[in-house]
Amino acid sequence: MVVKELNAGALLLFSLIMLGVAFNLLTARNYGKSNQAVARLLSEDRLVSYMELSEICREGSQAGYLIVDLRPEDEYRAGHLPGAVNIQWDQILDRRHKKLIDGQRPVFLYADREHKSMAARVLLLGQGIEGVRVIAGNYATIKAWALDSLEPSKSFYHEDKARFDFPRYMRAAPAGSQQTAPDTPLVPGADAVTPLPGGC
Amino acid sequence: MGLTANGILIMGPFIPQGIINPDLSLFFALLLGLGFGYVLEQAGFSSARKLAGVFYGYDFVVLKVFFTAGITAMVGLMFFSYLGWVDMGLLYIQPTFLYSAILGGVIMGFGFILGGFCPGTSIVGAVIGKADAMVFILGIFLGMFVFGHFYHVFEPVYTGHFLGHLYAYDALGISRDWFGLVMVLMAIAAFVITQMIEDRVNKAGPEITGQRPNYMVPAFLIIAAAFIFVLLPSERKSHLADAPPSILIEEVLNKQAYVSAQRIIHQIRNQRSELILIDTRPEAEYRRFTLPGAIHLTVKQIPERQWRGFFNDNSKPKVFFGNGSSGAMEAWMIARRAGYRNVHIMEGGLNHLFGLLFGEPTDSAFESQDMVERLDDRFLREARHYFLEGGASEKAAIPKPHIRAPEAREVIPVIGGC
Numbered sequence: 001m002v003v004k005e006l007n008a009g010a011l012l013l014f015s016l017i018m019l020g021v022a023f024n025l026l027t028a029r030n031y032g033k034s035n036q037a038v039a040r041l042l043s044e045d046r047l048v049s050y051m052e053l054s055e056i057c058r059e060g061s062q063a064g065y066l067i068v069d070l071r072p073e074d075e076y077r078a079g080h081l082p083g084a085v086n087i088q089w090d091q092i093l094d095r096r097h098k099k100l101i102d103g104q105r106p107v108f109l110y111a112d113r114e115h116k117s118m119a120a121r122v123l124l125l126g127q128g129i130e131g132v133r134v135i136a137g138n139y140a141t142i143k144a145w146a147l148d149s150l151e152p153s154k155s156f157y158h159e160d161k162a163r164f165d166f167p168r169y170m171r172a173a174p175a176g177s178q179q180t181a182p183d184t185p186l187v188p189g190a191d192a193v194t195p196l197p198g199g200c
Numbered sequence: 201m202g203l204t205a206n207g208i209l210i211m212g213p214f215i216p217q218g219i220i221n222p223d224l225s226l227f228f229a230l231l232l233g234l235g236f237g238y239v240l241e242q243a244g245f246s247s248a249r250k251l252a253g254v255f256y257g258y259d260f261v262v263l264k265v266f267f268t269a270g271i272t273a274m275v276g277l278m279f280f281s282y283l284g285w286v287d288m289g290l291l292y293i294q295p296t297f298l299y300s301a302i303l304g305g306v307i308m309g310f311g312f313i314l315g316g317f318c319p320g321t322s323i324v325g326a327v328i329g330k331a332d333a334m335v336f337i338l339g340i341f342l343g344m345f346v347f348g349h350f351y352h353v354f355e356p357v358y359t360g361h362f363l364g365h366l367y368a369y370d371a372l373g374i375s376r377d378w379f380g381l382v383m384v385l386m387a388i389a390a391f392v393i394t395q396m397i398e399d400r401v402n403k404a405g406p407e408i409t410g411q412r413p414n415y416m417v418p419a420f421l422i423i424a425a426a427f428i429f430v431l432l433p434s435e436r437k438s439h440l441a442d443a444p445p446s447i448l449i450e451e452v453l454n455k456q457a458y459v460s461a462q463r464i465i466h467q468i469r470n471q472r473s474e475l476i477l478i479d480t481r482p483e484a485e486y487r488r489f490t491l492p493g494a495i496h497l498t499v500k501q502i503p504e505r506q507w508r509g510f511f512n513d514n515s516k517p518k519v520f521f522g523n524g525s526s527g528a529m530e531a532w533m534i535a536r537r538a539g540y541r542n543v544h545i546m547e548g549g550l551n552h553l554f555g556l557l558f559g560e561p562t563d564s565a566f567e568s569q570d571m572v573e574r575l576d577d578r579f580l581r582e583a584r585h586y587f588l589e590g591g592a593s594e595k596a597a598i599p600k601p602h603i604r605a606p607e608a609r610e611v612i613p614v615i616g617g618c
Contacts, residue, residue, distance in 0.1 A: 003413035010418035017279050017425050021432065024283055030444040031537070035503040039534050042499050090449050115525035115545075119452060122533040123445050134526075159524035160481075164554040166489040169587055 032128030041125055046118075048108055048135045050146035051155040057082060057147065066100065068092075070111035070120055071139060081110065081142065092120045093127065103129050110135040110142055114159040237324050246325040248316025248332060255313045257401040260394035267387045275422060278380055278429050288376075293367070299360035315339070377430045384426040388419050443539050457532060459519050459544040461553040462576070465583045468492055476518045477546075480531045491521070491550075499527070502534045511540040521546035557584045 033041075056062060062083035069076050069084040076086040087097050089111060101107055101124065109117040109132065117134045124132045135142055136158045145154035220228065243265050244250050253259025280286040312318060315336045317325060322340070325333025347354060369379035399409060451457045459475065467475055468491065477494035479486045486496040501507060511518065520528035520535070520543065528545045535543045546553070557580060 003415070006413075006415070007417045010421045014421040014425055017275070018428075020279060020283055021428065030442055035442070035534055035538055038537075039500045039503050042530050042534075090453055093445050093449075113525070115529035116452075118526040118529045119448075119533055122530055123448070126445065126537065158526075159551075160522050160526045160549070162485070162523045163551045164558065166550060166554060169554060169558055170489070 031126045033126055035126075038122065038125045041130065042122065046121065046134055047158060048133050049156045050136065050142070050150060053108075053135055053142070053146045054150045054155075064105060065108055066105045067108045067110075067135075068101075068120075069139075070109060070117055075112065075139075079143070080139075081147070084110075089116055089120060093123055101129060101132075103131060107132040108135050109133070110137075110139055112138050114138055236320065237327070240321055240324045241328065245321040246328055246330065246333070248325070248330075251312055251318065251321065252316050257397050260398055263394060264391055267390060271384050271387045271422060271426075274380055274383060275425050275429075278377065278426075282429065282432065293365050296363040296366040297359055297361065298363055300358045303357060375430075377426075377432075381423075381426040381430050384422055388423065391415075391419075443537055445537075448533060448536055451536070457536070457545050458547040459517070460547050461556055462579070464491070464519070464521075464546055464553060465557070465580070469583045469586050474516065475544075476516050478518055478520050478531070480520050480522045480527045485523075494521075497531070499531050499534055502531060503538055511535060511538070511543065514542045517542045517544055519544045519546050522549045523551055524549040525552075556580060557587060 031038075056065065065083075067081055067084040069080045069086045070089040070092065071080075071086070072088060073086060076084075080086070085100065087094075087100070091097065107124070107129075109120050111117040111120070114134065114137055121132045121134050135146075136156075137145070138159075141154075141157060145151055145157060240246065243261065245262065245265075250259055251262055254262050277286060277288070281288050308318070315322070315332075317333055317336045319340060322333045322336040326337055351358075367376075369376050372379065374382075398404070464475070464477070467473070473493060477491050479490050479494045479496045480499065481496075483496060483498075486494075490496070497507070502511075518535075518540075520531040522528045522531075525545055525548055528549060532543055532545045548555075
């Protein structure tokens with residue numbers, strides 16, 4: 001009698017676990033690639049330099065690439081890169097664009113801000129679409145420095161390049177200003193702040 | 201087998217994830233304690249003979265009950281973690297102090313065999329009126345008093361050889377799922393072996409062993425369940441915790457993802473530490489220059505397990521920044537997708553921040569009729585002055601949050617010197 005109940009209970013729990021596992025396997029996944037895999041792929045081959053872009057435009061070989069304009073439609077209408085198609089930034093993962101971004105052709109992205117095209121690249125990578133690169137800068141800089149005239153100094157332009165010599169603008173602290181540092185940890189549960197070694 | 205240890209173990213994910221109000225935690229502790237005591241009494245553990253039986257070999261029920269409870273809870277936790285309902289990173293794990301663990305284990309073992317109780321069962325025994333259990337509790341309090349009074353004597357041993365939050369599977373270098381399967385197999389082997397010892401000590405004849413119920417089905421099922429978790433692909437596990445792309449897109453569109461450069465300047469100017477700044481630039485650039493109080497994390501490090509505790513602590517917003525916004529955007533995308541809520545991007549990055557401060561000063565704003573514009577301009581002028589005077593230097597004001605990454609025991613390098 002006891003054994004029967006035990007067996008029934010064990011079976012019930014086991015089938016619940018199996019149901020949960022099956023549910024988890026069958027439900028639609030948000031992402032095709034794990035976060036770790038995307039993070040590893042991010043730094044690889046992410047930018048298209050103006051040098052490369054202008055060469056492609058000069059040869060007229062844009063057909064081998066899918067150049068995607070991520071800006072709103074009216075801005076796209078007002079002017080865009082030759083051969084670019086318009087997919088608005090927030091619709092980059094829409095089902096109707098799946099056929100276009102199929103991984104057959106290398107994809108070049110650009111937008112009105114570089115970090116938006118970067119974000120679109122991360123989203124596409126999350127879906128398992130590789131071979132997506134971002135044209136450095138935004139539409140204005142691309143047009144000015146890659147299409148209209150290629151300047152050598154701008155051919156490897158990138159928004160994430162430091163434009164200031166930052167330390168110059170943050171002078172060393174006057175003596176005594178270190179005392180303002182509180183000695184309590186900022187993250188709950190962390191060790192107390194280690195005193196800074198050295199100093200002038 | 202402590203009441204409180206179990207209590208914390210269960211409450212661990214509920215309170216940090218905001219499912220249970222921390223104010224109610226004592227109420228749930230009471231419920232759990234009642235249940236635990238009831239089960240102990242029902243299993244017969246209020247009798248000193250049961251516990252002593254493990255040592256003399258005539259009754260292994262204590263071992264069986266606790267091992268069964270352990271592996272059942274373990275498989276359940278693996279299941280919940282697989283579904284993404286429980287974040288294993290939030291479970292409270294007692295840190296390992298090697299000397300006190302060994303010494304405590306020996307003392308506990310002697311206490312078992314001499315007293316016939318463990319702390320939990322002694323209370324159960326005392327409640328149903330057993331005199332020996334009451335004496336045992338008296339001993340517990342006496343021991344606590346002696347320990348507390350002479351703590352300075354015990355301290356080197358008590359805190360000796362600290363190993364941090366150590367996991368057996370990490371120490372062995374195997375995955376958590378394989379370790380789970382090994383634990384289940386060990387438990388079932390232990391049940392079989394202890395049963396054999398029990399039969400020999402009790403000289404149980406076939407008239408008893410023949411009557412014994414057959415536990416093949418549950419044993420098989422729990423092995424199968426543990427084995428299934430080993431087989432399941434690790435990338436699929438707990439993906440339900442992931443934030444879907446639609447949320448990411450929405451938060452960028454409605455600007456929820458951004459923190460303005462002015463707010464960062466304000467924090468530096470007023471020596472606050474309301475935001476945790478995370479530098480996503482390459483390490484060399486970080487070493488050369490960073491904002492006061494900023495820590496360094498690369499995009500690859502963000503999804504790693506040891507940073508989960510750091511990101512899941514929602515008390516302070518965490519702001520990614522780079523020279524521009526591109527690197528910070530990538531970092532934000534990875535962190536936000538992992539389900540971390542309180543993460544942001546510094547709009548425009550350092551270039552924008554320094555451009556605001558040291559770009560061409562606009563006289564038009566100074567004479568502007570618009571109050572907001574004028575105040576904004578005054579704020580920036582003052583901040584510029586502050587930066588140039590050295591008030592915002594790295595060494596001044598805001599200390600770096602000293603963050604402990606438990607598994608890797610990585611320490612964020614603190615940059616000092618001239």
